[in-house]
Amino acid sequence: MAGKHTLAASHIGVAVAAFGVASFMGVLQALSMADIAFPWRSESLYYMTLTAHGVLMALVFTTFFIMGLGYVLARESLGRIVGQAAGWLAFGLGTAGAAAAAVTILRGQSTVLYTFYPPLQAHPLFYIGATLIVVASWIWGAIIIASFRAWRREHRGEPIPLPIHGLLATIILWYLATTGLAIEVVGMLIPWSLGWVEKIDPMVARIYFWWFGHPLVYFWLMPAYILWYNVLPQIAGGRLFSDRLTRMVFILFLLLSTPVGFHHQFSDPGISAGWKLAHTVTTYAVLYPSFVTAFTVIASLEIAGRMKGAKGLFNWIARLPWSDPFFASVALAMIGFAFGGFGGAINAAYAMNALVHNTAFIQGHFHVTLGTTVALTFMGATYWMLPRMLGRELRAPALARIQPYLWFFGMTIFSTSYHIAGIRGLPRRVYSGALNGTAGGDWHGLTVAAAVGGVILFASALAYVIVVVATWTSGRRIDAPPFEFAVPLRPEPVAGVWDRFGLWTALAIVLVVLAYAYPLAQLLSHPRYGSPGFQPF
């Protein structure tokens, strides 16, 4: 291994392993929902693997990948990482936490799904393991911030390197988000699961969970955006269209993506309509930076096409490197996000939300957003990083070239089917799409189509894992190519207002307090009784 990226590569390795295992579980779930028989199909296996799939994909794959990517960006843009030893400690803690949670899940002691809503009660090690993963990410964030400060001491007044600007916004957002999670898990769930307190208030826990749950989405999305802004134009052979607006976009995400959690609780009691409305306003406001992103990134690609000699209105599209696995992954991820955005706008409109809340529409939606926009970008980024981290040539490049298209194809079938089934009322998180006969065969054709999509997705996931493992173990040794980032058309000359993280962090905290203090106080002032734990699994 090429030494300086060993820590990053270790994180990517854990992420890919989690992804591979979870993908296999995903295809079993899709078959089960379609009522297609296979050996070992059972209710307990279904909900156990659903928990594992959710935790491994949404928590382990994403968090470890983002930590690995963060180390690469910091090492390359800042020149060095301060506190590598702490990084290894965090890696150990996070891996141990993931393993502990995985063991209790696989033993059937924590079939509470990755949202772990009480009063469903998991084994204490499930909550403790999840906490350790978050603690690891906190240490990671501190290391990146310390590395940035060390850089700043030697580069006063200079604009923050663009990839680091996005990374810092991501990290600060993550601290803000995980505060809600820590209150829920450390303050409520762990003592309750250990039997130190008898009862828990499920509604209060849900509010803390969704304080965390929505910015979690942006914790996944912002690193993908960092790659779109800073790497994609470079690989496409162009320039970044706008430096300053890139910074604005990341700051807007930092400000707006936390005070929105009630849009996951439109159907909940205990929160007044006015506060649900307030969170709806901020929810739509977060669409804005994504719109700007669409423009800036596509404009950067047009520049690339034109630099390669394209003349007409649209033929620059044909000049883009569609056979480069990184480029293809990210371009398809962006197309996925266009569809995901429409779905998101529907979910956030509470009149329409009432039709689709907790139906298969939702699993259709987050497999295009998280499962494609984010995951496909990360898969593409793996192809970009591996040769540069390991000093090895990509093995089976033909497989890597078709893999993103296969994913997109499978996902189109998978996600479209679930979107339609959801609009027709199929609930999500069900072992049997026919609801074990009680609902007849209302959704059968759609769940079978989704299962076909799931099999294609699994084939694509397998191709990805094969390329990664083959490259890692037997890729031809080469001089590691450099990590290069896109050059803006007009780079910022000096640090401007969007670089003032102190100010923006303070404002972000104020917004969270405004969004949550009053409704929480209102809820806490009611007589509340609490619930004991249940383990119906």
Place this chain on the structure above:
Amino acid sequence: MNIDLYERIWMWAASALVVMFLAAILVPAAVQAIHPPSHVETLDPTKLAEHPEFATGGVNTRSDGSVVVSVAASMFAFTPNPIEVPANAPITFRITSADVIHGFQVVGTNANAMAIPGYVSQMTVTFATPGRYIIACHEYCGLFHHEMVGTLIVR
């Protein structure tokens, strides 16, 4: 700020789009009072069996003709079941849970609420089309979550 003309046009267009989306929600909220269910009422979930309203649940017609349906969700059934209500009348559902979190969704309509232990969800819905509807639990509640189905008969 030094921003490209096309980008400036796009930023205005994007702002306009966001404002339009919001108006589509805020105007009905202000004018027609269209709100999501947001009732705040608590009770002791461990004593639901003795609760006057939720022990058996039921359909009650008030003197003004409005209909109130009280539903207790528990692993893995809705009580009462089936539920019979008249068509074209405002039906107020009051829903709670005796154990874990469940969902309450009348398939094919926008009647959709969470059943949370210790809290009462309340929403008012009018069904225009008579017929039999599936009530599905749409929140994972244990190994037989997918069998937690009830029937709503609209006459």
